[in-house]
Structure formats: C-alpha cells, structure tokens
Amino acid sequence: MPAQIIVLRPEPDLTFAATQAPICNGGSKTITLNNIPSGATVNWVVSFPNNGQLQITGCSDCPSVTLQNSGTDNVIGTVTATVQHCSFTYVKNYNVILGSPPYASITPITNYCLGGSDWELVLQASTPDSTVTQYFWSRDGVPSGSGATWSTYEFPPSCMTIGLKAENACGLSPEGTQQFCPPCSFRMVIAPNPVKGQLNIILEKKFISKENVQKSKIIFRLTKVGDLQPIRQWTYNIIQSNYSMNLSNLKQGIYNLQMIIGNEQESKQIVVVE
Structure with missing residues (x-):
C-alpha cells in the first residue's frame, strides 16, 4: 500500500475591514474580507432575529458586500463569510449592530452596608454593543447621571429602581430597569x-x-x-x-x-x- 501523504496548509489570515459604526434604519455598511487566497470562493450569509430587514446588496460571493438595514432596530446579528479553497473551508463571523443598542445590563460591583445602616452601591453598565458611546441612568424614574458607572451612598437606605439606557450613533436603547435593596441587617x-x-x-x-x-x-x-x-x-x-x-x-x-x-x-x- 502506498504511503499516504498528509498535506498541511496554514490557515490564511482572514480579517474583516469595516467601520465600527452601527447600521441605522435605512442605512448601509460595506464589509470586506481581506487576504482571501487566490482562486478561493466566498459565500456570505446574514443571521439576525429578523433576516427580512437586513439585505446583502451587490455581489454575495465577492470579497466585499454591502449590508442594507431597512427597518431593524435594537438587534445584534452575525454576518458569516465561508471561504472555500480547494478542499479547505474557512468560516469567519462578524458581529453587526442594527440601529440603536439593545438593552444594556446593570451589574453591581459594590453593594454593602457600613456600620449596619449606611449603604454603598456602585453599579456598572455593560452591553455586547461595541458601538455604544454613552450610558444614561435613572433612579425611580428620575434622570440620575451618565457614564459607565453609577454610585450612591444612602443613609437611611431604602429600595430603589435603577434604569439604564445606552446610546450609539443611531439613538437610544430601550430602558432596562432593575430593583436594588440594601443588604443591611438593621431594623x-x-x-x-x-x-x-x-x-x-x-x-x-x-x-x-x-x-x-x-x-x-x-x-x-x-x-x-x-x-x-x-x-x-x-x-x-x-x-x-x-x-x-x-x-x-x-x-x-x-x-x-x-x-x-x-x-x-x-x-x-x-x-x-x-
């Protein structure tokens, strides 16, 4: 039996070139896949909660595609480029933000009581949307500052409802709310x-x-x-x-x-x- 020859080929350095901006409603964005090997083919597919509102315009098997947003908001989706070269297949994914950001998350990073009655609470905003430029906080429905973190020092403490909105170039996200109560043991x-x-x-x-x-x-x-x-x-x-x-x-x-x-x-x- 003749010896089998194993062919090893390093994976090409496939990288995306595109702006970090979201695609606003009615807007478009061009994405380019760099370093495609000579003779290879590429196929683009979009994966969103609402595929009908995002369309690939132009050549869907070219190194560059244009994405058109015709009505989707507050959504993060994926554009997948599948490169076929000889018997090798390479898959690359690119996250795309459609419209204003989705709900932002609130994470407590400090939440404790001093002396049994003084409550210190520090909250941090987070979102998978890398295009966010600002966060806006509210307390019990009243605006309460902006920034990636929010804090309060309460005496006497009581439960509060904290709201958070995220903003990018397309606008504001829906407001997410979360209630926080003091962990103090006092009565x-x-x-x-x-x-x-x-x-x-x-x-x-x-x-x-x-x-x-x-x-x-x-x-x-x-x-x-x-x-x-x-x-x-x-x-x-x-x-x-x-x-x-x-x-x-x-x-x-x-x-x-x-x-x-x-x-x-x-x-x-x-x-x-x-």
Whole structure:
C-alpha cells in the first residue's frame, strides 16, 4: 500500500475591514474580507432575529458586500463569510449592530452596608454593543447621571429602581430597569447621630410587618451608657415608619436607645451634643 501523504496548509489570515459604526434604519455598511487566497470562493450569509430587514446588496460571493438595514432596530446579528479553497473551508463571523443598542445590563460591583445602616452601591453598565458611546441612568424614574458607572451612598437606605439606557450613533436603547435593596441587617435607623435637639427614627419597611403592626404598641427607652435606669421613655400605640423625639434638654454624652415591640428588641447607641 502506498504511503499516504498528509498535506498541511496554514490557515490564511482572514480579517474583516469595516467601520465600527452601527447600521441605522435605512442605512448601509460595506464589509470586506481581506487576504482571501487566490482562486478561493466566498459565500456570505446574514443571521439576525429578523433576516427580512437586513439585505446583502451587490455581489454575495465577492470579497466585499454591502449590508442594507431597512427597518431593524435594537438587534445584534452575525454576518458569516465561508471561504472555500480547494478542499479547505474557512468560516469567519462578524458581529453587526442594527440601529440603536439593545438593552444594556446593570451589574453591581459594590453593594454593602457600613456600620449596619449606611449603604454603598456602585453599579456598572455593560452591553455586547461595541458601538455604544454613552450610558444614561435613572433612579425611580428620575434622570440620575451618565457614564459607565453609577454610585450612591444612602443613609437611611431604602429600595430603589435603577434604569439604564445606552446610546450609539443611531439613538437610544430601550430602558432596562432593575430593583436594588440594601443588604443591611438593621431594623431601626437613627439620624442625625451625633444629635443636638430632634432625633429622627426610621423603621425598615420589612420590619413593619402585619404581625408587628397588629401588636399595636412600640416603646422607645433611653438610658445613659453604663446605667440601667431609663432617663426617658416614649410609648406609641401605632406602629409607623417614622418617629421624632426631642432630646434638647439632655446633657452631652453617650446614650442607648432601645426599641421594644412585643418580645422583640433592638438597641442603638447615640451621641448627644450640646
């Protein structure tokens, strides 16, 4: 049996030449495949969620093709060039953006609480659309800045809905929204601290449960650090989210504020200044 001869041929350095801009509705874009071997053939195919809105105009088996967008928006698709040379086949893919960007993704890169009640949240925008030039953020439906990242420092913290839009040369993407809630373990927030005069107390929303509200009584008890004897006590027959207390006559020092609802208790340390 004659020896078999294995033919090895290095793959040609096939590269695309095209602008990075998206193809806006009604616009076109020319893509060229460089370094096609002499004598090879090339076949172009488009793969999009809506193929009927993107057409290859001109020669579909030439080194260059023109793509025409006639109505597609917010879509990322693929143009595939298949090169046939002798018995060798080479396949190259090129991503194309049609119209304004698709939904952008929101990724938290910092999300933690300081001291049990101060919430620091940093978010990052991301999208597979390489043509994006700017991002626009909103908080609870209100515009809240631009850029690839967004951050906030909350005291007291509460849940918020963050919106994000991406922009390229064709326009803005649809707005994607995501809700973020503080990972803090606290239930009672006091502010300001140190305090001079009026102290505000805020109960976390999830603590104002139906079960707790039905207990219909909440007690706040103030003691000096190191002393068990209450200095002041406030009793309310209605559990709500906000309370205010006047501490203007207290001497400067460190105090413990205890909250009591039924068998549940929580304490916070406050500093009174004159």
